[in-house]
Amino acid sequence: MSNKRLTFKKRLHIIKHQLRDKKLAPAFNAFHTFLFTPDETTHSGGHIRAADDLKRTMNTVILALVPVLLFSMFNAGYQHYSAVNGFPENFSVWNDFLTWDNFWIGIIKVLPLVVVSYGVGLLIEFIFAVIKGHEVEEGYLVTGMLVPLIVPIDTPLWMLAVAVVFGVIIGKEVFGGTGMNILNPALTIRAFLFFAYPTWMSGDKVWVYQGMERAGTPDAISGETILGYLAQNGQNEFSYTVSDMFFGFIPGSVGETSTFLILLGGLFLIFSKIASWRIMVSAVAGALAMGLIFNGVVDAGWITESSKFYGLMSFDFWKHLIVGGLAFGIVYMATDPVTGSQTNRGKWIYGFLIGFISVMIRVFNPAYPEGVFLAILLMNVFAPTIDHYVVRANVNKRLKRFKNAVVLPKDTEEAKLKVETI
Amino acid sequence: MWYFWAHFSITDKGFHFMSKDIRIKKGLNINLVGAAEPxxxxxxxxxxxxxxxLDFHGLTPKMLLKEGAEVKAGEALFYNKNVESMMFVSPVSGELVEIERGARRKILTLKILADKKQEYHTHKTLDLGKASAADIKKFLLKSGCWPFIKQRPYDFIADPTVTPKAIFISGFNTGPLAADLEYVLAGKEKELQAALSALGKLTPGSVHVSINAKGNSIFSQMEGIELHKVSGPHPAGLVGTQINKIDPINKGERVWTVGAADLVIIGEALLTGKFNAxxxxxxxxxxxxxxxxYKTKIGAEVSTFLYASGVNDKHFRVINGDVLTGSKTRQDGYLGFYNTTVTAIPEGDDYEFFGWNKPVFDKISTTRALTFSWLQPNKKYDLDTNTNGEHRAFVVTGMYEEVFPMDIYPLQLLKACMVKDLDEMEQxxxxxxxxxxxxxxxxxCISKQPHQQIIREGLDLLHKEIG
Incomplete structure (x- = not known):
């Protein structure tokens, strides 16, 4: 009866039962259920269940993020070498972008961000699961992937680690873990970084690898983002074309630049029915609406070039969608089902306001011309309120029906006695 | 999203029925392998x-007989402590051999050893044309038919002391592998009509019967009912869906529901005076x-027909009812009081390597997250009892609404039940x-939450606190 005859599956099964009710059980189970879907069967209610679980759902979001991550790794190198050597003439994707040199910068700069984000975040999740004796929940699988994609590339790893600790504990675990949090954990982490280390998170030198070190050298080209440039009412024509912006060959937070791949990811999430198309569509509509209002104000002559808002207000309304983090925020963060609106009607309002407020903050916040993360956090707070009013409408309908209902005469006590003595 | 078309139809007897077509759009048909051949x-x-x-939720029984007593088929075994005239009768004649009790001496099961020769306890039949509501109530209560009448709210056996605003009957099943009522009810016109006529006297409102818009239902010949043609995916055949679309229940109101197949037993009792199980x-x-x-009787051992044509799996689960709403029983278990379906599906107590991320072709899913049941909407699936994942907090939103046709917010109602917020539950x-x-x-449910249990506990709490 040697253990060698047992299959791997059987051996894990035995360990699971040995660890049952022990402190470390959740930690083991996290790895076990990663390898094998459990042998659990239905024991209440219906006897069959559909194929989807939370792991599959989260995995789908991660799949939608993989192209963005890969692109960001190439873009890390591309922006770096462009800053050092100048932009390539006759740019070709194959020769100038998808190169090993570029990718190598991604490996040494982007990958560590991913590793630290997952390592620190999952460690905290495991510790909390063991302390509280519940299973390790899957929420962080997506958060851990989002975080490295929404920070500037030169973010020091210790800084990221501190922010992740803060974000996971204060943003999520104190509320009870995945499904219970009020604010999007990834954006809580981003907000912590922004307010704790503002010099590392904004300005025109943090968006390209070694931008800080190059600062002040005469030949360095500026690595500022397009929004940053517009917020300064920049005088020089900037060298990025609409196609650069759409495909993402621009500086910015690690994963936010390629609107094209984000759009593909968004379509994949809508097709797979994992993310809400209502939120995405209405957020785009909201952003366009605010952009149109600003363009209208400029066209009406109320804002002139002397205004400090002129640069961003006169920016074509539709271009707001292809610069900065708006597209990334709409597709991957506004659609977080836990912190977003939970009713279908509420999702329309919630999404629209995210788009609307994002562009508003962009234009009116001179210090940090990106508003999407603040807009989403703000709407996270308001989502329960929106839902409350949507659900109230249903409740009121029921109350109205109740008032109009014909009330039957109450059965008399006599009738009751009669039946009992039959 | 549903539509009404009101139209009049004239039957051969010249009665005018208003029949409303109801189209259910939200829902999901679960096509499984192993539908019963006719x-x-x-x-x-x-x-x-x-x-x-346990088939009678919320009932406090009071025994009339002791172990070892002889009973006839249709003779009362016990009654409802709260409505003492409500009798529960034996399906067969024989000897009450065992009263199985659980914790705090709660009665769980009564077992009757059947006689070789069956004898029936008969009641005096009523003249249905002249009988009053009280007469009919009295007859149904003493003959053991009353427990077939259920009430909403709370899903208990109907309280005979409260008059319902209407009675609802679903004339078709849409649940996975559920019995085809057209087949089950064939030839039972007389019994059905008797039961429907009797029920019609118990409510000042209508007896609403919903039938499959595409089918050829026996109920379309019935008189004294309001007929509704319903189309659409499951849960179009659930009576709750139909009530919500026809005449939703308000606070303080009662409606009664009766299973279509149970009408046959009620009708036969009314016509012959015998409770034929x-x-x-x-x-x-x-x-x-x-x-x-299979033709059998309420309470029969399921093994008397379970193995009749052979079984495919060694390790399977026997379910009294359909796979979504039935209750688990054993291979040596007994047919439940209300069940017209017995389902056997393989147990799924095995691990699946990388079950959460590999593409899935052999399971049903409403997403397309590397799940491919959307490619073959008519494929029949062989599902086992595996949960396909672990229990989690509610995360995903907007999915329940896709399969939930009632004008109710399902997620919010579930959460209200979980936090025991009585006001919210009501509203x-x-x-x-x-x-x-x-x-x-x-x-x-992606979070594998026990929805039915949550609702049951919510209803029990609401009943306890508000009544």
Missing amino acids: TTSKAALSNVYAINL ERLVALAGSSIKKPQY LGLYEVIPEDFSLTEFI
Whole structure:
């Protein structure tokens, strides 16, 4: 009866039962259920269940993020070498972008961000699961992937680690873990970084690898983002074309630049029915609406070039969608089902306001011309309120029906006695 | 999203019925392997018959007989402590051999060893044309038919002291592998009409019967009812869906519901004075070699027909009812009081390597997250009892609404039940639902939450606190 005859599956099964009710059980189970879907069967209610679980759902979001991550790794190198050597003439994707040199910068700069984000975040999740004796929940699988994609590339790893600790504990675990949090954990982490280390998170030198070190050298080209440039009412024509912006060959937070791949990811999430198309569509509509209002104000002559808002207000309304983090925020963060609106009607309002407020903050916040993360956090707070009013409408309908209902005469006590003595 | 078309139809007798077409758009048909073929065999004779008291939720029984007593078929075994005239009768004649009790001496099961020769306890029949509501109530209560009448809110056996605003009957099943009522009810016109006429006297409102818009239902010939043609995916056949679309329940109102197949037993009792527990039961599920119908009786051992055509799996689960709403029983268990379907599907207590991220072709899903059941909407699936994942907090939103046709917010109602917020439970519509209305949301739930249990506990709490 040697253990060698047992299959791997059987051996894990035995360990699971040995660890049952022990402190470390959740930690083991996290790895076990990663390898094998459990042998659990239905024991209440219906006897069959559909194929989807939370792991599959989260995995789908991660799949939608993989192209963005890969692109960001190439873009890390591309922006770096462009800053050092100048932009390539006759740019070709194959020769100038998808190169090993570029990718190598991604490996040494982007990958560590991913590793630290997952390592620190999952460690905290495991510790909390063991302390509280519940299973390790899957929420962080997506958060851990989002975080490295929404920070500037030169973010020091210790800084990221501190922010992740803060974000996971204060943003999520104190509320009870995945499904219970009020604010999007990834954006809580981003907000912590922004307010704790503002010099590392904004300005025109943090968006390209070694931008800080190059600062002040005469030949360095500026690595500022397009929004940053517009917020300064920049005088020089900037060298990025609409196609650069759409495909993402621009500086910015690690994963936010390629609107094209984000759009593909968004379509994949809508097709797979994992993310809400209502939120995405209405957020785009909201952003366009605010952009149109600003363009209208400029066209009406109320804002002139002397205004400090002129640069961003006169920016074509539709271009707001292809610069900065708006597209990334709409597709991957506004659609977080836990912190977003939970009713279908509420999702329309919630999404629209995210788009609307994002562009508003962009234009009116001179210090940090990106508003999407603040807009989403703000709407996270308001989502329960929106839902409350949507659900109230249903409740009121029921109350109205109740008032109009014909009330039957109450059965008399006599009738009751009669039946009992039959 | 649903539509009404009101139109008048004139039957050959010249009665005017207003029939409303109801189209259910939200829902999901779960196509499974092992639907019962429309052939019937007689099940082997069962030695022992059992009444499972867990079939009657919320009932406090009071025994009339002691162990060892002789009973006739249709003779009362026990009654409802709260409505003492409500009798529960033996399906067969024989000896009450065992009263199985659980914790705090709660009665769980009564077992009756059947006689070789069956004797019936008969009641004096009523003249249905002249009988008053009180007469009919009295007859149904003493003959053991009353427990077939259920009430909403709370999904208890109907309280005979309260008059319902209407009575609802679903004339078709849409649940997975559920018995085909057109087949089960064939030839039972007389019994159905008697039962419907009697029920019609118990309410000042209508007896609403919903039938499949595409089918050829026996109910379209019935008189004294309001007929509704319903189309659309499951849960179009659940009576709760139909009530919500026809005349939703308000706070303080009662409606009664009766299973279509149970009408046959009620009708036969009214016509003959005998409680005939005979039923046509669909034996279905992928574990059954030749799924088909069996003629048997309430409380019969399921083994008397379960193995009749052979089984495919060694390790399978026997379910009293369909896979979404039935209750688990054992291979040596007994047919439940209300069941017209017995389903056997393989147990799924095995691990699946990388089950959470590999593409899935052999399971049903409402997403397309590397799940491919959307490619083959008509494929029949062989599902086992595996949960396909672990229990989690609610995360995903907007999915339940896709399969939940009632004008109710399902997620919000579930959460109100979980946090025991009585006001919210009332306002969000808990009075209108019973656990089975949440069987489909439970099936697709990504967080694997026990929806039906949550609703049941919510209803019990609401009943306890508000009544």
